[in-house]
Amino acid sequence: MKASPNTSLLDYLKTRRSTPAFQMCEPGPSKPELEEILRLAIRVPDHGKIAPWRFIVYRGERRAELSAELLKMALENKPDLSAEMIEVERTRLTRAPVVIAVISTAAPHVKVPEWEQVMSAGAVCLNLLMAANAHGYVSNWLTEWYAFDGRALELLGVRDGEKLAGFIHIGSTEFPVTERPRPELAEVVSWDGGDL
Template sequence: MKTDFSLRDYLSTRRSIPAFQLGEPGPSRAEVEEMLTLASRVPDHGKLAPWRFIVYRGAVREELGERLLALALAAKPDLSDEMIKVERTRFTRAPTVVAVISRAAPHVKIPEWEQVMSAGAVCLNLLMAANALGYSANWLSEWVAFDPAALELLGVKSEEKVAGFIHIGTAQVPPFERPRPELAEIVTWVGDDEVGTA
Protein backbone atom coordinates (compact mmCIF):
# COMPACT_ATOMS: atom_id res chain seq x y z
CA MET A 1 0.00 0.00 0.00
CA LYS A 2 1.41 3.40 -0.98
CA THR A 3 1.57 6.19 1.56
CA ASP A 4 1.78 9.98 1.47
CA PHE A 5 4.30 10.88 -1.24
CA SER A 6 5.24 14.18 0.40
CA LEU A 7 6.28 12.32 3.55
CA ARG A 8 8.13 9.73 1.46
CA ASP A 9 9.96 12.49 -0.41
CA TYR A 10 10.90 14.16 2.86
CA LEU A 11 12.24 10.96 4.40
CA SER A 12 14.23 10.14 1.27
CA THR A 13 16.02 13.50 1.38
CA ARG A 14 16.10 14.35 5.12
CA ARG A 15 19.48 15.76 6.06
CA SER A 16 20.90 17.43 9.16
CA ILE A 17 22.76 20.71 8.80
CA PRO A 18 25.89 21.01 11.02
CA ALA A 19 25.24 23.24 14.03
CA PHE A 20 27.95 25.75 13.08
CA GLN A 21 26.16 26.27 9.74
CA LEU A 22 22.90 27.29 11.40
CA GLY A 23 21.98 30.91 12.04
CA GLU A 24 19.21 33.45 12.26
CA PRO A 25 16.34 33.60 11.93
CA GLY A 26 15.55 31.11 14.64
CA PRO A 27 12.15 29.88 15.74
CA SER A 28 9.88 31.98 17.92
CA ARG A 29 8.83 30.73 21.35
CA ALA A 30 5.45 29.71 19.90
CA GLU A 31 7.18 27.77 17.13
CA VAL A 32 9.45 26.02 19.64
CA GLU A 33 6.41 25.07 21.70
CA GLU A 34 4.78 23.62 18.59
CA MET A 35 7.95 21.67 17.80
CA LEU A 36 8.05 20.25 21.33
CA THR A 37 4.39 19.29 21.13
CA LEU A 38 5.04 17.42 17.89
CA ALA A 39 8.27 15.88 19.20
CA SER A 40 6.41 14.43 22.19
CA ARG A 41 4.24 12.23 19.96
CA VAL A 42 6.45 9.16 20.18
CA PRO A 43 6.06 5.53 21.24
CA ASP A 44 6.00 5.59 25.04
CA HIS A 45 5.22 2.23 26.62
CA GLY A 46 3.24 2.81 29.81
CA LYS A 47 2.71 6.52 29.05
CA LEU A 48 5.60 7.41 31.36
CA ALA A 49 6.94 10.38 29.37
CA PRO A 50 10.45 9.33 30.47
CA TRP A 51 11.97 12.52 29.03
CA ARG A 52 11.75 16.28 29.37
CA PHE A 53 13.08 19.37 27.57
CA ILE A 54 15.38 22.23 28.52
CA VAL A 55 15.29 25.13 26.03
CA TYR A 56 18.28 27.48 25.81
CA ARG A 57 17.66 30.81 24.06
CA GLY A 58 18.92 34.37 24.10
CA ALA A 59 21.83 35.74 26.11
CA VAL A 60 21.93 32.77 28.50
CA ARG A 61 23.63 30.80 25.70
CA GLU A 62 26.63 33.15 25.82
CA GLU A 63 26.80 32.90 29.62
CA LEU A 64 26.75 29.11 29.38
CA GLY A 65 29.50 29.22 26.79
CA GLU A 66 31.79 31.20 29.11
CA ARG A 67 31.12 28.86 32.02
CA LEU A 68 31.61 25.75 29.91
CA LEU A 69 34.86 27.23 28.58
CA ALA A 70 36.03 27.67 32.20
CA LEU A 71 35.31 23.98 32.84
CA ALA A 72 37.16 22.98 29.68
CA LEU A 73 40.18 25.12 30.60
CA ALA A 74 40.25 23.68 34.11
CA ALA A 75 40.49 20.21 32.61
CA LYS A 76 42.91 21.19 29.85
CA PRO A 77 44.66 24.57 30.41
CA ASP A 78 46.57 24.39 27.11
CA LEU A 79 43.49 24.52 24.86
CA SER A 80 44.26 25.98 21.45
CA ASP A 81 42.74 29.30 20.40
CA GLU A 82 40.52 27.39 17.99
CA MET A 83 39.20 25.10 20.74
CA ILE A 84 38.66 28.05 23.09
CA LYS A 85 36.40 29.55 20.42
CA VAL A 86 34.60 26.22 20.00
CA GLU A 87 33.90 25.95 23.73
CA ARG A 88 32.85 29.60 24.06
CA THR A 89 30.36 29.29 21.19
CA ARG A 90 29.07 25.78 21.95
CA PHE A 91 25.55 27.04 22.69
CA THR A 92 25.50 30.03 20.32
CA ARG A 93 26.02 28.10 17.09
CA ALA A 94 22.25 28.10 16.55
CA PRO A 95 19.56 30.52 17.76
CA THR A 96 17.84 27.81 19.84
CA VAL A 97 19.23 24.71 21.54
CA VAL A 98 16.91 22.14 23.07
CA ALA A 99 18.25 19.50 25.44
CA VAL A 100 16.23 16.30 25.34
CA ILE A 101 16.65 14.81 28.79
CA SER A 102 16.15 11.11 29.43
CA ARG A 103 14.47 10.33 32.75
CA ALA A 104 14.62 6.56 32.20
CA ALA A 105 14.59 4.63 35.45
CA PRO A 106 13.85 1.14 36.73
CA HIS A 107 10.14 0.35 36.53
CA VAL A 108 8.08 -2.61 37.62
CA LYS A 109 6.67 -3.18 34.10
CA ILE A 110 8.47 -0.99 31.57
CA PRO A 111 12.09 -1.95 30.71
CA GLU A 112 14.49 0.94 31.18
CA TRP A 113 15.87 0.33 27.68
CA GLU A 114 12.44 1.04 26.17
CA GLN A 115 12.35 4.33 28.04
CA VAL A 116 15.78 5.27 26.69
CA MET A 117 14.69 4.48 23.13
CA SER A 118 11.61 6.66 23.62
CA ALA A 119 13.90 9.62 24.39
CA GLY A 120 15.86 8.85 21.21
CA ALA A 121 12.60 8.88 19.26
CA VAL A 122 11.85 12.32 20.74
CA CYS A 123 15.19 13.61 19.41
CA LEU A 124 14.46 12.43 15.87
CA ASN A 125 10.89 13.74 16.05
CA LEU A 126 12.23 17.13 17.13
CA LEU A 127 14.54 17.24 14.12
CA MET A 128 11.58 16.49 11.85
CA ALA A 129 9.32 18.97 13.66
CA ALA A 130 11.92 21.71 13.13
CA ASN A 131 12.06 20.82 9.43
CA ALA A 132 8.25 20.85 9.24
CA LEU A 133 8.24 24.45 10.47
CA GLY A 134 10.86 25.47 7.92
CA TYR A 135 14.00 25.30 10.07
CA SER A 136 17.09 23.13 10.00
CA ALA A 137 18.44 21.22 12.97
CA ASN A 138 21.36 19.15 14.21
CA TRP A 139 21.39 16.47 16.95
CA LEU A 140 24.59 16.53 19.02
CA SER A 141 25.85 15.32 22.37
CA GLU A 142 29.57 16.19 22.83
CA TRP A 143 31.48 16.16 26.12
CA VAL A 144 29.03 18.45 27.91
CA ALA A 145 26.44 15.66 27.79
CA PHE A 146 28.62 13.43 29.98
CA ASP A 147 30.51 15.76 32.31
CA PRO A 148 28.89 15.99 35.80
CA ALA A 149 29.88 19.63 36.34
CA ALA A 150 28.63 20.65 32.90
CA LEU A 151 25.37 18.77 33.43
CA GLU A 152 24.74 20.56 36.72
CA LEU A 153 25.47 23.88 35.03
CA LEU A 154 22.99 23.06 32.26
CA GLY A 155 20.17 22.15 34.65
CA VAL A 156 20.35 18.37 34.27
CA LYS A 157 19.66 16.41 37.44
CA SER A 158 22.07 13.77 38.72
CA GLU A 159 19.68 10.90 37.91
CA GLU A 160 19.07 12.14 34.35
CA LYS A 161 21.00 11.82 31.09
CA VAL A 162 21.18 13.93 27.95
CA ALA A 163 19.71 12.10 24.97
CA GLY A 164 20.82 14.94 22.74
CA PHE A 165 21.19 18.66 22.23
CA ILE A 166 19.07 19.70 19.24
CA HIS A 167 20.41 22.88 17.63
CA ILE A 168 17.72 24.69 15.62
CA GLY A 169 18.01 27.60 13.20
CA THR A 170 18.14 28.55 9.54
CA ALA A 171 20.66 26.82 7.29
CA GLN A 172 23.38 29.19 6.08
CA VAL A 173 24.52 26.72 3.40
CA PRO A 174 22.64 24.26 1.17
CA PRO A 175 22.35 20.72 2.50
CA PHE A 176 24.65 18.12 1.00
CA GLU A 177 24.19 14.38 0.81
CA ARG A 178 26.47 11.95 2.61
CA PRO A 179 27.07 8.24 2.01
CA ARG A 180 24.31 5.96 3.30
CA PRO A 181 24.64 2.25 4.09
CA GLU A 182 23.73 -0.25 1.39
CA LEU A 183 20.69 -2.32 2.36
CA ALA A 184 22.56 -5.53 1.54
CA GLU A 185 25.02 -4.65 4.32
CA ILE A 186 22.44 -3.99 7.05
CA VAL A 187 19.41 -6.19 6.29
CA THR A 188 18.82 -9.86 7.06
CA TRP A 189 15.71 -11.40 5.50
CA VAL A 190 14.05 -14.21 7.44
CA GLY A 191 11.14 -16.10 5.85
CA ASP A 192 11.06 -14.05 2.64
CA ASP A 193 7.92 -15.30 0.88
CA GLU A 194 9.17 -14.09 -2.50
CA VAL A 195 12.15 -16.46 -2.58
CA GLY A 196 11.91 -18.79 -5.57
CA THR A 197 9.08 -16.95 -7.31
CA ALA A 198 9.28 -16.00 -10.95
Protein backbone atom coordinates (compact mmCIF):
# COMPACT_ATOMS: atom_id res chain seq x y z
CA MET A 1 0.00 0.00 0.00
CA LYS A 2 1.33 3.42 -0.93
CA ALA A 3 1.82 5.87 1.95
CA SER A 4 0.13 9.26 1.89
CA PRO A 5 2.30 12.05 0.45
CA ASN A 6 4.17 14.15 3.00
CA THR A 7 3.10 17.54 1.69
CA SER A 8 5.32 19.52 4.09
CA LEU A 9 8.38 17.58 2.90
CA LEU A 10 7.34 18.05 -0.73
CA ASP A 11 6.93 21.79 -0.17
CA TYR A 12 10.37 21.95 1.46
CA LEU A 13 12.07 20.05 -1.37
CA LYS A 14 10.48 22.40 -3.93
CA THR A 15 12.21 25.37 -2.27
CA ARG A 16 15.36 23.84 -0.74
CA ARG A 17 18.21 26.28 -1.29
CA SER A 18 21.70 26.82 0.09
CA THR A 19 22.53 30.20 1.61
CA PRO A 20 26.03 31.60 0.93
CA ALA A 21 28.21 31.32 4.04
CA PHE A 22 29.12 35.03 3.89
CA GLN A 23 25.40 35.81 4.33
CA MET A 24 25.21 33.87 7.60
CA CYS A 25 25.14 35.27 11.12
CA GLU A 26 24.30 34.32 14.69
CA PRO A 27 22.50 32.57 16.15
CA GLY A 28 23.76 29.14 15.28
CA PRO A 29 22.46 25.87 16.66
CA SER A 30 23.04 25.03 20.32
CA LYS A 31 24.92 21.86 21.26
CA PRO A 32 21.67 19.89 21.84
CA GLU A 33 20.37 21.09 18.46
CA LEU A 34 23.66 20.12 16.81
CA GLU A 35 23.48 16.68 18.36
CA GLU A 36 19.97 16.23 16.97
CA ILE A 37 21.06 17.57 13.55
CA LEU A 38 23.93 15.06 13.52
CA ARG A 39 21.61 12.20 14.60
CA LEU A 40 19.36 13.01 11.65
CA ALA A 41 22.31 13.39 9.28
CA ILE A 42 23.56 9.84 9.81
CA ARG A 43 20.25 8.35 8.65
CA VAL A 44 21.59 7.75 5.15
CA PRO A 45 22.08 4.75 2.87
CA ASP A 46 25.08 2.89 4.30
CA HIS A 47 25.68 -0.47 2.60
CA GLY A 48 27.15 -2.85 5.16
CA LYS A 49 26.34 -0.53 8.08
CA ILE A 50 30.00 0.53 8.28
CA ALA A 51 29.48 4.29 8.76
CA PRO A 52 32.28 5.32 6.36
CA TRP A 53 32.32 8.93 7.57
CA ARG A 54 32.88 10.98 10.68
CA PHE A 55 32.41 14.60 11.78
CA ILE A 56 34.44 17.41 13.27
CA VAL A 57 32.36 20.32 14.62
CA TYR A 58 34.12 23.70 14.71
CA ARG A 59 32.58 26.29 17.04
CA GLY A 60 33.52 29.37 19.02
CA GLU A 61 37.00 30.88 18.96
CA ARG A 62 38.53 27.75 17.47
CA ARG A 63 37.10 28.80 14.09
CA ALA A 64 39.10 32.07 14.18
CA GLU A 65 42.28 30.27 15.25
CA LEU A 66 42.00 27.78 12.39
CA SER A 67 41.14 30.54 9.92
CA ALA A 68 44.29 32.47 10.96
CA GLU A 69 46.39 29.37 10.29
CA LEU A 70 44.69 28.84 6.92
CA LEU A 71 45.46 32.47 6.05
CA LYS A 72 49.17 31.84 6.77
CA MET A 73 49.12 28.81 4.46
CA ALA A 74 47.29 30.75 1.75
CA LEU A 75 49.92 33.51 1.92
CA GLU A 76 52.71 30.94 1.68
CA ASN A 77 51.05 29.53 -1.44
CA LYS A 78 50.27 32.98 -2.94
CA PRO A 79 52.25 35.79 -1.29
CA ASP A 80 50.65 38.40 -3.58
CA LEU A 81 47.07 37.90 -2.34
CA SER A 82 44.94 41.02 -2.60
CA ALA A 83 43.60 42.68 0.55
CA GLU A 84 40.15 41.39 -0.37
CA MET A 85 41.40 37.80 -0.67
CA ILE A 86 43.34 38.10 2.60
CA GLU A 87 40.07 38.98 4.31
CA VAL A 88 38.35 36.05 2.59
CA GLU A 89 41.04 33.69 3.89
CA ARG A 90 40.96 35.24 7.37
CA THR A 91 37.23 34.46 7.66
CA ARG A 92 37.13 31.00 6.09
CA LEU A 93 35.60 29.28 9.13
CA THR A 94 34.06 32.29 10.88
CA ARG A 95 31.36 33.24 8.39
CA ALA A 96 28.87 30.84 9.95
CA PRO A 97 28.42 30.22 13.68
CA VAL A 98 29.04 26.49 13.17
CA VAL A 99 31.04 24.59 10.57
CA ILE A 100 30.94 20.80 10.40
CA ALA A 101 33.58 18.87 8.49
CA VAL A 102 32.21 15.68 6.96
CA ILE A 103 35.12 13.33 6.57
CA SER A 104 34.98 10.33 4.27
CA THR A 105 36.73 7.34 5.82
CA ALA A 106 36.08 5.20 2.73
CA ALA A 107 38.55 2.35 2.36
CA PRO A 108 38.78 -1.03 0.63
CA HIS A 109 36.21 -3.42 2.07
CA VAL A 110 35.45 -7.07 1.43
CA LYS A 111 31.78 -6.39 0.53
CA VAL A 112 31.23 -2.66 0.11
CA PRO A 113 32.79 -0.90 -2.90
CA GLU A 114 34.74 2.20 -1.92
CA TRP A 115 32.66 4.32 -4.33
CA GLU A 116 29.48 3.42 -2.41
CA GLN A 117 31.17 4.50 0.82
CA VAL A 118 32.11 7.85 -0.73
CA MET A 119 28.54 8.38 -1.93
CA SER A 120 27.30 7.65 1.61
CA ALA A 121 29.46 10.54 2.87
CA GLY A 122 27.87 12.77 0.21
CA ALA A 123 24.44 11.69 1.41
CA VAL A 124 25.44 12.67 4.96
CA CYS A 125 26.37 16.15 3.68
CA LEU A 126 22.95 16.63 2.08
CA ASN A 127 21.18 15.29 5.17
CA LEU A 128 23.12 17.78 7.32
CA LEU A 129 21.89 20.63 5.12
CA MET A 130 18.30 19.46 5.37
CA ALA A 131 18.45 18.69 9.11
CA ALA A 132 19.83 22.18 9.77
CA ASN A 133 17.01 23.67 7.67
CA ALA A 134 14.45 21.59 9.57
CA HIS A 135 15.72 23.21 12.77
CA GLY A 136 15.20 26.69 11.30
CA TYR A 137 18.80 27.40 10.24
CA VAL A 138 20.30 28.10 6.84
CA SER A 139 23.16 26.00 5.55
CA ASN A 140 25.72 25.57 2.80
CA TRP A 141 27.99 22.71 1.68
CA LEU A 142 31.41 24.01 0.65
CA THR A 143 34.80 22.74 -0.34
CA GLU A 144 37.62 25.19 -0.90
CA TRP A 145 41.37 24.84 -1.54
CA TYR A 146 41.99 23.74 2.05
CA ALA A 147 39.77 20.67 1.53
CA PHE A 148 42.46 19.35 -0.83
CA ASP A 149 45.66 20.62 0.82
CA GLY A 150 47.52 18.05 2.94
CA ARG A 151 48.86 20.55 5.48
CA ALA A 152 45.47 22.21 5.89
CA LEU A 153 43.73 18.86 6.30
CA GLU A 154 46.17 17.89 9.05
CA LEU A 155 45.54 21.22 10.79
CA LEU A 156 41.78 20.61 10.57
CA GLY A 157 41.99 17.15 12.13
CA VAL A 158 41.70 14.99 9.01
CA ARG A 159 43.76 11.80 9.31
CA ASP A 160 45.96 10.07 6.73
CA GLY A 161 43.86 8.14 4.25
CA GLU A 162 40.74 10.23 4.87
CA LYS A 163 39.19 12.76 2.51
CA LEU A 164 37.10 15.83 3.13
CA ALA A 165 33.58 15.36 1.72
CA GLY A 166 32.62 18.91 2.60
CA PHE A 167 32.34 21.69 5.13
CA ILE A 168 28.72 22.27 6.16
CA HIS A 169 28.21 25.88 7.29
CA ILE A 170 25.17 26.43 9.53
CA GLY A 171 23.69 29.63 10.92
CA SER A 172 20.99 32.24 10.54
CA THR A 173 20.60 34.94 7.92
CA GLU A 174 19.04 38.35 7.44
CA PHE A 175 19.14 38.02 3.65
CA PRO A 176 16.15 36.84 1.61
CA VAL A 177 16.53 33.32 0.24
CA THR A 178 16.46 33.57 -3.54
CA GLU A 179 16.07 30.92 -6.20
CA ARG A 180 18.78 30.04 -8.67
CA PRO A 181 18.51 28.48 -12.12
CA ARG A 182 17.97 24.71 -12.14
CA PRO A 183 18.42 22.39 -15.12
CA GLU A 184 15.40 21.49 -17.22
CA LEU A 185 14.49 17.81 -16.80
CA ALA A 186 14.90 17.25 -20.54
CA GLU A 187 18.57 18.24 -20.16
CA VAL A 188 19.35 15.65 -17.49
CA VAL A 189 16.81 12.82 -17.85
CA SER A 190 16.56 10.04 -20.44
CA TRP A 191 13.69 7.57 -20.36
CA ASP A 192 14.36 3.91 -21.14
CA GLY A 193 11.37 1.61 -21.26
CA GLY A 194 8.66 3.38 -23.18
CA ASP A 195 5.89 5.70 -22.16
CA LEU A 196 4.40 5.46 -18.70
